[in-house]
Amino acid sequence: MASSIxxxxxxxxxxGLCIRACPFAAITxxxxxxxxxxxxxxxxxxxxxxxxxxxxxITRETxxxxxxxxxxxxxxxxxxxxxxxxxxxxxxxxxxLELKKSLDAPLAAVxxxxxxxxxxxxxxxxxxxxxxxxxxxxxxDFSEDVQTEVVADxxxxxxxxxxxxxxxxxGRSLLPKVASRIGTGLTADCxxxxxxxxxxFLKQTRPAFGGNIMATIxxxxxxxxxxxxxxxxxxxxxxxxxxxxxIVHLDHIPVPxxxxxxxxxxxxxxxxxxxxxxxxxxxxxxxxxxxxNFALLHDLAKELDAAVGASRAxxxxxxxxxxxxxxxxxxxxxxxxxxxxxxxxxxQHLAGMKSSDIIIAINSDRAAPIFDVAHFGIVGDLxxxxxxxxxxxxG
Amino acid sequence: MNIVVCIKQVxxxxxxxxxxxTNTLIREGVASIINPFDVYALxxxxxxxxxxxxxxxxxxxxxxxVDASLREAISVGADEAYLLSxxxxxxxxxxxxxxxxxxxIRKLGGADVILMGRQAIDGDTGQVGPxxxxxxxxxxxxxxxxxxxxxxxxxxxVQRMLEEGYxxxxxxxxxxxxxxxxxxxxxxxxxxGKMNAKKKEITVWGAADIEVDPQRLGLTGSPTQVxxxxxxPKPSGGKIFEGGVTESVxxxxxxxxxxxxxxxxxKGE
Numbered sequence: 001m002a003s004s005i006x007x008x009x010x011x012x013x014x015x016g017l018c019i020r021a022c023p024f025a026a027i028t029x030x031x032x033x034x035x036x037x038x039x040x041x042x043x044x045x046x047x048x049x050x051x052x053x054x055x056x057x058i059t060r061e062t063x064x065x066x067x068x069x070x071x072x073x074x075x076x077x078x079x080x081x082x083x084x085x086x087x088x089x090x091x092x093x094x095x096x097l098e099l100k101k102s103l104d105a106p107l108a109a110v111x112x113x114x115x116x117x118x119x120x121x122x123x124x125x126x127x128x129x130x131x132x133x134x135x136x137x138x139x140x141d142f143s144e145d146v147q148t149e150v151v152a153d154x155x156x157x158x159x160x161x162x163x164x165x166x167x168x169x170x171g172r173s174l175l176p177k178v179a180s181r182i183g184t185g186l187t188a189d190c191x192x193x194x195x196x197x198x199x200x201f202l203k204q205t206r207p208a209f210g211g212n213i214m215a216t217i218x219x220x221x222x223x224x225x226x227x228x229x230x231x232x233x234x235x236x237x238x239x240x241x242x243x244x245x246x247i248v249h250l251d252h253i254p255v256p257x258x259x260x261x262x263x264x265x266x267x268x269x270x271x272x273x274x275x276x277x278x279x280x281x282x283x284x285x286x287x288x289x290x291x292x293n294f295a296l297l298h299d300l301a302k303e304l305d306a307a308v309g310a311s312r313a314x315x316x317x318x319x320x321x322x323x324x325x326x327x328x329x330x331x332x333x334x335x336x337x338x339x340x341x342x343x344x345x346x347x348q349h350l351a352g353m354k355s356s357d358i359i360i361a362i363n364s365d366r367a368a369p370i371f372d373v374a375h376f377g378i379v380g381d382l383x384x385x386x387x388x389x390x391x392x393x394x395g
Numbered sequence: 396m397n398i399v400v401c402i403k404q405v406x407x408x409x410x411x412x413x414x415x416x417t418n419t420l421i422r423e424g425v426a427s428i429i430n431p432f433d434v435y436a437l438x439x440x441x442x443x444x445x446x447x448x449x450x451x452x453x454x455x456x457x458x459x460x461v462d463a464s465l466r467e468a469i470s471v472g473a474d475e476a477y478l479l480s481x482x483x484x485x486x487x488x489x490x491x492x493x494x495x496x497x498x499x500i501r502k503l504g505g506a507d508v509i510l511m512g513r514q515a516i517d518g519d520t521g522q523v524g525p526x527x528x529x530x531x532x533x534x535x536x537x538x539x540x541x542x543x544x545x546x547x548x549x550x551x552x553v554q555r556m557l558e559e560g561y562x563x564x565x566x567x568x569x570x571x572x573x574x575x576x577x578x579x580x581x582x583x584x585x586x587x588g589k590m591n592a593k594k595k596e597i598t599v600w601g602a603a604d605i606e607v608d609p610q611r612l613g614l615t616g617s618p619t620q621v622x623x624x625x626x627x628p629k630p631s632g633g634k635i636f637e638g639g640v641t642e643s644v645x646x647x648x649x650x651x652x653x654x655x656x657x658x659x660x661x662k663g664e
């Protein structure tokens with residue numbers, strides 16, 4: 001029997017609550033009864049909305065699962081390049097240590113690369129119990145194809161119940177391939193992870209639709225339960241020193257030949273471009289009016305030790321390169337402070353910066369939607385406000 | 396060269412408004428568009444075809460109304476369009492979607508290059524590209540910002556965007572690549588393209604038309620399950636300063652200080 005969704009006509013009173021709850025506009029009323037069309041994704045929002053009448057039923061069948069009882073513990077992917085752990089790694093360990101409290105299961109880090117022993121010791125200092133390490137000169141920086149094979153083999157052997165990776169370019173590319181290889185589920189870019197106290201399932205919550213809806217997702221019948229974790233959302237684990245953790249050498253795991261050749265890594269690490277890592281971002285939009293005026297934002301950024309971001313309008317106008325673009329078709333950022341200057345706050349822009357700790361809006365239009373999400377705002381001409389801000393910061 | 400472009404039809408978010416009372420998305424009357432990132436993939440495919448010859452096949456999975464998006468793809472230069480549409484595909488997560496798309500690509504006889512956008516703007520997962528590659532047992536690269544060169548022997552040099560720069564990679568076809576917006580400037584449909592799109596026959600395949608295990612399709616073939624959908628809490632009203640510039644800035648800085656955020660001179664580091 002296949003999975004299905006059904007409206008029980010006797011119970012449906014045609015109230016329309018399900019229509020309002022459906023995020024996919026997949027329900028209509030026909031003769032005062034709910035009718036579900038082919039846009040339905042079985043998300044279940046309507047079932048929740050119809051709790052009172054219980055007129056909508058989803059029958060769910062899942063394809064043959066593997067034996068989930070053989071899997072235990074938590075593992076994280078220790079992404080690394082240039083002899084350093086990616087900055088997201090301590091954050092995933094932080095999230096995993098929280099999960100560990102409710103699971104009472106060991107935490108391991110999967111470390112693959114060349115000459116990475118030093119990183120293994122660093123991982124132990126963050127509080128992982130084991131480092132599953134494959135160190136080989138055939139595993140180069142950015143050789144994601146080779147790393148994928150090695151990581152998949154390690155997971156097949158070690159069988160963790162949960163496997164987490166960073167929501168980085170590499171993490172969001174390597175984990176899907178691994179998940180597909182193993183035949184398990186993967187939830188992208190989670191902002192919240194929690195263990196269900198009763199079932200012990202990993203509850204994975206993530207924004208979708210540009211952050212306008214949140215979805216909580218389970219992977220009940222397949223293991224490992226895999227997720228990538230959005231950068232700069234989880235609290236990083238502090239280095240507390242190695243408390244009895246150990247390195248497990250997995251030298252027997254084969255290292256396959258690469259399928260592509262990494263020619264070079266071109267670093268673009270200017271002071272102002274790395275908006276993904278920045279704690280402070282000064283961002284400009286249409287209100288900047290002229291490319292020359294970005295100099296003003298650079299001055300403010302310098303004062304704050306901030307990176308410079310931009311809205312799509314400013315990038316499309318050619319005022320600043322695409323690598324600075326924040327928003328749905330640009331980068332998602334999570335700084336401590338995001339200062340939006342002359343940005344109206346279109347839904348696509350908000351999608352990329354809404355989860356910033358503090359949003360400060362500077363805009364002459366009091367009705368601009370950016371003020372709806374701002375924690376602090378100044379209504380005024382940015383060409384007066386920003387220089388004054390720089391002046392007062394200089395104190 | 397055989398090129399397949401996978402596209403997804405998504406709601407146009409420029410139309411999406413939030414109902415201020417219920418804090419939910421208003422979806423009524425929202426137009427459906429080709430996922431913006433997929434438009435760049437499509438443009439890149441057409442450019443490759445123009446340079447090296449071959450065909451561009453567009454493939455999508457979804458309800459029958461995706462037909463309109465496939466015609467749009469034809470209007471900007473794709474040769475043929477295929478729609479995987481079946482009630483059995485509904486409710487698919489990325490694993491089941493990739494499985495189904497890969498079966499469609501195999502039915503097309505495979506491809507030298509498979510292109511798609513880095514992610515869809517509704518789901519935002521970016522997982523389908525790598526998962527399609529795994530299903531076809533070929534390599535993949537995400538976030539491609541430039542195809543530098545492509546040789547007759549099937550090797551290409553591409554640039555992949557990373558957080559702190561980019562890597563240049565030499566690859567061998569066949570490969571799945573997902574692209575970022577920087578890769579090109581998509582064209583608008585020509586009049587001839589529009590005419591062509593109107594009369595084009597779009598091939599529709601159901602589950603019975605492709606070689607698949609029914610257990611791996613749609614909701615049944617999806618290990619992940621959405622158990623709750625909710626709208627994030629509306630941000631409680633911020634403090635907006637509307638007085639003079641000097642006072643407003645001073646008030647802002649004092650608020651930041653109160654919030655424990657050290658900024659500017661004397662931040663004590």
